[in-house]
Amino acid sequence: MTRHGKNCTAGAVYTYHEKKKDTAASGYGTQNIRLSRDAVKDFDCCCLSLQPCHDPVVTPDGYLYEREAILEYILHQKKEIARQMQAYEKQRGARREEQKELQRAAAQDHVRGFLEKEAAIVSRPLNPFTPKAASAGNGPGAVTRDSLSNATPCAVLRPSGAVVTLECVEKLIRKDMVDPVTGEKLTDRDIIVLQRGGTGFAGSGVKLQAEKSRPVMQA
Structure with a gap:
């Protein structure tokens, strides 16, 4: 067997390690990781700072926080939500203006097309x-x-x-x-x-066959 056949890239099996590597690189799919002891907080530590609480508060669901940390986090989130709402309202206003411009342009095109059709009509004496x-x-x-x-x-x-x-x-x-x-x-x-x-006869000199063109289906 040649040396190329001994390389890891020549395997016919999609290994678990390759799946995990591709999942992490692609950004799609569920990712799982085993947490170490350093990532696990003690029961008397804040869920935000992972430090022992000096002025602890607890939620109805049992999550423990430092009072100062949770208040600072809430204020930060309120400011962030207000900033995002302001950006959202600005985006909505710009989108409404764009829709109005498109509607005005469509109305002008409709009027222009109507006037062009009317101008193209030649009145002949009856x-x-x-x-x-x-x-x-x-x-x-x-x-x-x-x-x-x-x-x-x-x-x-x-x-x-x-x-x-x-x-x-x-x-x-x-x-x-x-x-x-x-x-x-x-x-x-x-x-x-x-x-x-x-008269319905072929010899009358009048075309007796009607045609209607319709779009064809192409493969």
Whole structure:
């Protein structure tokens, strides 16, 4: 066997001494120690000074103290507690101020975000929409009196707000570019194609599939 195998660090057993050493170094776990005779007081000695009492006092639990030592200890503890309470109140005040600052900052961010969203909204003029009632439930076109439905591509004329079919636009209105209801001249911007709801058939030209993006789980 080599010399390395004879070293204490090569042992496969975690010894009691190593456990005690690691426990003391780590600062965790229960530590036990055997007290010597020097650490054990006599029955007539003060529990604080470990010296014989000249003016002894005893607690209801049987602990013996020198009167001067216990009074000095109590005064010292009162001063220490008052100092710690003052530091605690100061820390609480600083924490409250910090919370107030965070709340004010959050409120300002909320207001700023609201104003930015409002400023980003562009107001566009709404065009009047004047469909005419139909006896069969589907409104007729303003010019050709054709029945209108989801299967019929339609458009709105901006000046009059009249609803006509795209077939009427291509065959009649685009020739002279005049609103047949009011007689006003039209431009391409005055002809607004209506978005249809579709008929449920794939050939209607309307997207019939809805998507919703959600976060994915990654390994």
